[in-house]
Amino acid sequence: MTEAVQVEVRDRVAVLTLSRPDSGNAIDQEMADSLLKATLHIASDDAVRAVLLTGQGRAFCVGGDVKAFAATGTGASALVDGLTASLHVAVARLARMDKPLVTAINGAAAGAGFGLAILGDVALAARSAKFAMAYGAIGLTPDGGATWLLPRLVGFRQAQRLALTGERIDATEAERIGLITRVIDDDALQAEALAVATTLAQGPRLAFARTRALLHQSLSNGLETQLEREARGIAEAIAGPEGQEGIAAFVARRPADFSGL
Structure with missing residues (x-):
C-alpha cells in the first residue's frame, strides 16, 4: 500500500508529498498519522537539512476528509479528535524543527491544507493555486495552526476576512497580502521549490x-x-x-x- 505521505531525500532535502490525489489530498486518519510519522523521522535525521512539503496531483490539500466525517455520523467528534492529535503534533514539529521548511503549493489549499500551505518559511505557490479557509461553510472552526499563523502573516483584519467570510483568493492576491512568499508558473514550481530548499540545505x-x-x-x-x-x-x-x-x-x-x- 502506498504511504499517504511519500518521503524522498534529495541533496539533503527531505521532500514530503501528500499522496491522496484522487481525493485532493484530503486528510484522513491515515494521512495524519503518515504525516506525523514522516515529520518525526525527518526532524530528527541529521542527514536532512531542509524540508519541502508539496502535494501530488492537481490539489495541494483540500483539508479534512469531509466524506469520512459524514460517514462516521455521531462518531465524527472522536474521529476529529484522533485526526487532529496526529496532525497538530506534525504541524508543531514542522514549525519548531531545527531545519527550514519550504512549501510548494501546487493547487487548491483549503481547511487544514490552508494551514499546512502557509506553514513554510518560504511558501511558493503555483499561479493556478487557490486558497480558502472554508470552515464556516460547513459549520466548523479552523485547525492545523491556521489561527496562529494567519494573523502573524497578514495582520488581524485580513485574518478576520479570510477566516470568517471563507473567501477564496488566488495566488496573486495571496502574494499581495503576504500570505505566501512568491507566485511561480505552474510548470516551474517544483523545480524552483527544490532549488530554494537545496540552497537552504547548504546553509548554516x-x-x-x-x-x-x-x-x-x-x-x-x-x-x-x-x-x-x-x-x-x-x-x-x-x-x-x-x-x-x-x-x-x-x-x-x-x-x-x-x-x-
Missing part, C-alpha cells in the same frame, strides 16, 4: 534554527526580552563552528561551506 543549520525560533518568539516577547535573546543567540553562534566558518570564509573572500557542520 543551527543559525537557521535559532533564526526560526527568534522569529516565532518575536510577537510574544517584549523588546528587551527579544534583544536579550538575540544577543545570546549571536554570541553562541559566533563561538560555534558555523560562525567560525562563516567569518573565515568572509575574510578569505570564498563561499562558506557549512555542509560538514
Whole structure:
C-alpha cells in the first residue's frame, strides 16, 4: 500500500508529498498519522537539512476528509479528535524543527491544507493555486495552526476576512497580502521549490534554527526580552563552528561551506 505521505531525500532535502490525489489530498486518519510519522523521522535525521512539503496531483490539500466525517455520523467528534492529535503534533514539529521548511503549493489549499500551505518559511505557490479557509461553510472552526499563523502573516483584519467570510483568493492576491512568499508558473514550481530548499540545505543549520525560533518568539516577547535573546543567540553562534566558518570564509573572500557542520 502506498504511504499517504511519500518521503524522498534529495541533496539533503527531505521532500514530503501528500499522496491522496484522487481525493485532493484530503486528510484522513491515515494521512495524519503518515504525516506525523514522516515529520518525526525527518526532524530528527541529521542527514536532512531542509524540508519541502508539496502535494501530488492537481490539489495541494483540500483539508479534512469531509466524506469520512459524514460517514462516521455521531462518531465524527472522536474521529476529529484522533485526526487532529496526529496532525497538530506534525504541524508543531514542522514549525519548531531545527531545519527550514519550504512549501510548494501546487493547487487548491483549503481547511487544514490552508494551514499546512502557509506553514513554510518560504511558501511558493503555483499561479493556478487557490486558497480558502472554508470552515464556516460547513459549520466548523479552523485547525492545523491556521489561527496562529494567519494573523502573524497578514495582520488581524485580513485574518478576520479570510477566516470568517471563507473567501477564496488566488495566488496573486495571496502574494499581495503576504500570505505566501512568491507566485511561480505552474510548470516551474517544483523545480524552483527544490532549488530554494537545496540552497537552504547548504546553509548554516543551527543559525537557521535559532533564526526560526527568534522569529516565532518575536510577537510574544517584549523588546528587551527579544534583544536579550538575540544577543545570546549571536554570541553562541559566533563561538560555534558555523560562525567560525562563516567569518573565515568572509575574510578569505570564498563561499562558506557549512555542509560538514
